[in-house]
Amino acid sequence: xxxxxxxxxxxxxxxxxxxxxxxxxxxxxxxxxxxxxxxxxxxxxxxxxxxxxxxxxxxxxxxxxxxxxxxxxxxxxxxxxxxxxxxxxxxxxxxxxxxxxxxxxxxxxxxxxxxxxxxxxxxxx
Amino acid sequence: xxxxxxxxxxxxxxxxxxxxxxxxxxxxxxxxxxxxxxxxxxxxxxxxxxxxxxxxxxxxxxxxxxxxxxxxxxxxxxxxxxxxxxxxxxxxxxxxxxxxxxxxxxxxxxxxxxxxxxxxxxxxxxxxxxxxxxxxxxxxxxxxxxxxxxxxxxxxxxxxxxxxxxxxxxxxxxxxxxxxxxxxxxxxxxxxxxxxxxxxxxxxxxxxxxxxxxxxxxxxxxxxxxxxxxxxxxxxxxxxxxxxxxxxxxxxxxxxxxxxxxxxxxxxxxxxxxxx
Numbered sequence: 001x002x003x004x005x006x007x008x009x010x011x012x013x014x015x016x017x018x019x020x021x022x023x024x025x026x027x028x029x030x031x032x033x034x035x036x037x038x039x040x041x042x043x044x045x046x047x048x049x050x051x052x053x054x055x056x057x058x059x060x061x062x063x064x065x066x067x068x069x070x071x072x073x074x075x076x077x078x079x080x081x082x083x084x085x086x087x088x089x090x091x092x093x094x095x096x097x098x099x100x101x102x103x104x105x106x107x108x109x110x111x112x113x114x115x116x117x118x119x120x121x122x123x124x125x
Numbered sequence: 126x127x128x129x130x131x132x133x134x135x136x137x138x139x140x141x142x143x144x145x146x147x148x149x150x151x152x153x154x155x156x157x158x159x160x161x162x163x164x165x166x167x168x169x170x171x172x173x174x175x176x177x178x179x180x181x182x183x184x185x186x187x188x189x190x191x192x193x194x195x196x197x198x199x200x201x202x203x204x205x206x207x208x209x210x211x212x213x214x215x216x217x218x219x220x221x222x223x224x225x226x227x228x229x230x231x232x233x234x235x236x237x238x239x240x241x242x243x244x245x246x247x248x249x250x251x252x253x254x255x256x257x258x259x260x261x262x263x264x265x266x267x268x269x270x271x272x273x274x275x276x277x278x279x280x281x282x283x284x285x286x287x288x289x290x291x292x293x294x295x296x297x298x299x300x301x302x303x304x305x306x307x308x309x310x311x312x313x314x315x316x317x318x319x320x321x322x323x324x325x326x327x328x329x330x331x332x333x334x335x336x337x338x339x340x341x342x343x344x345x346x347x348x349x350x351x352x353x354x355x356x357x358x359x360x361x362x363x364x365x366x367x368x369x370x371x372x373x374x375x376x377x378x379x380x381x382x383x384x385x386x387x388x389x390x391x392x393x394x395x396x397x398x399x400x401x
Contacts, residue, residue: 085281090294101290103281110285116203117289 002047002120003027007037007063008081009055013104017050017081020108024121034058038066045072048120050111051098053082053089064096077118081106126151130174134158134188137177141189142266143322143348157191190267193343197235198286200242205338205367205389210246212387213334213365218253220363221333226258228330232321232337232356234263237274237314238287239336241306244313245296262329264319271316277306322348325355333361338389339369346377353378357393366391 004026006017011032018028029046031037035058037049049067053060060080067073078098082089085103093101099118102110115121134154135146146154155170162173165184176184200206217227231240240263247259265271284293284304297304319325321340335356341349356366357380366381367389368374374381374391381391 085299087294087299090290094291094294103285106285110282113286 001025001027003029003044004048004050004120005029005031005037005040005046005076006050007031007034007055007060008050008052009033010052013052013081017111020111021050023108024112024115034060034063034066037063041067041070041073041076045070046076048115049076049078050081050102051078053080053084053093061092061096064093064098068097077120079114079118126155126170126174130170134174134177137185138189138192139345141185141322142193142320143344143352144193145343145345146192154192158188161187161191190269193266197238198283199238199288201239201287201338202370203287205336206242206246208367208387208390209243209334210250212390214247214250214254217333225256226260227334228260228332229262229334230329230332230336230359231261231263232319232335233340234265234271234274234316235267236270236279236283237263237277237316238279238283239263239338240274240314240316241277241310242287243336244310245292247313248296248310259313261314262332263314263316264329265316266318266320268318271318274314275311275316277311278303279306280304321352321355325352325359329359331359331361331364333364334367335360335364336367338367339372341372341377342369349377354380357381360393362393363396364392 004021006014006021006028008014008017009032014030018030021028026048029040031040033055038058051060051064060082064078067076067078079100079102080093080098081102081104083104090101100114102114112121131148131151131154138144138146158170158173162170167173177188221227229243231243234240240261243261247254263274265274278300280303284297293304296307296310298307337356341352344352353374360366365384368391370389374383380394382394384390384392
């Protein structure tokens with residue numbers, strides 16, 4: 001079973017995302033900022049990361065840049081999930097190595113569709 | 126809604142659009158028609174149905190459109206678009222290399238996501254298609270939904286359903302809280318109003334590819350057969366038809382047969398083995 005690390009400073013968002021991802025068949029882990037997420041990744045790399053942008057201590061884009069420097073850190077599929085919804089932010093995320101980008105608010109259908117697009121889930125026939 | 130009102134509206138919709146509305150769908154009737162009633166300053170559905178019974182032509186049109194407008198999203202179901210990119214277009218590049226022209230019809234395009242998805246695929250392949258003439262004709266019963274399709278303006282929610290982020294950044298501009306598809310892509314699609322039950326013989330020309338997905342499910346058997354027979358007349362002898370995942374030609378029309386190994390794709394029964 002694949003693991004998805006949910007990185008968001010909102011406990012409510014983490015809970016909603018956890019419920020959706022578990023229903024889609026993922027193990028989940030959680031971190032409340034980029035620094036805690038990076039610590040987690042130094043221990044074990046998840047297959048996927050659902051990543052908020054604006055967080056205290058270390059934000060999402062800083063985390064992503066550091067993640068990609070870790071041994072094997074190019075492997076996890078990173079999907080941003082943020083209220084930042086302008087082209088500049090999206091382009092910056094793609095340039096830093098994000099595979100997909102979800103603009104909040106989101107729901108289960110959007111997460112599922114995006115995870116299918118990046119190959120984390122097999123699309124239903 | 127009173128049962129006799131439901132029956133009356135259901136019968137009218139069947140005649141006008143082919144839509145079959147079973148009794149368990151009365152919630153759908155109410156949720157779709159309340160906004161129509163409100164827009165006209167009516168108190169509720171009783172008043173609306175009374176006006177429909179008087180055959181207020183503009184109202185009957187609004188009611189038909191409200192009931193037949195269906196949700197849609199970009200690259201819906203994925204596979205029919207992979208097949209277009211990997212099977213259909215490469216096949217046509219061979220078979221049409223003398224004519225260098227391809228005509229595509231989206232037969233119930235709703236708010237435009239399907240034809241624009243095809244336009245994006247073609248744009249991404251434009252190096253191979255240099256010098257080719259490609260027509261994408263997109264039709265729908267609803268003139269209101271066609272206006273939305275032409276404008277190419279979508280909510281954040283709509284663009285997140287199916288549109289890969291790389292393509293969103295490449296082909297859309299943000300306009301306030303909406304996303305608008307690139308004018309170059311809008312120029313690739315011609316939108317026209319068309320009722321599949323009555324107008325299909327109007328001069329559309331012939332097509333190499335027809336998308337008619339998630340439309341037949343709303344029709345009864347006879348209507349399905351009639352629409353398929355009409356589409357067959359507009360298809361080139363080696364052309365292909367895409368139907369929705371829950372649709373089939375089996376037992377409905379002898380004009381089409383499934384293309385072996387290509388789920389959702391059909392060709393004319395009279396066709397020689399498919400080129401795809």
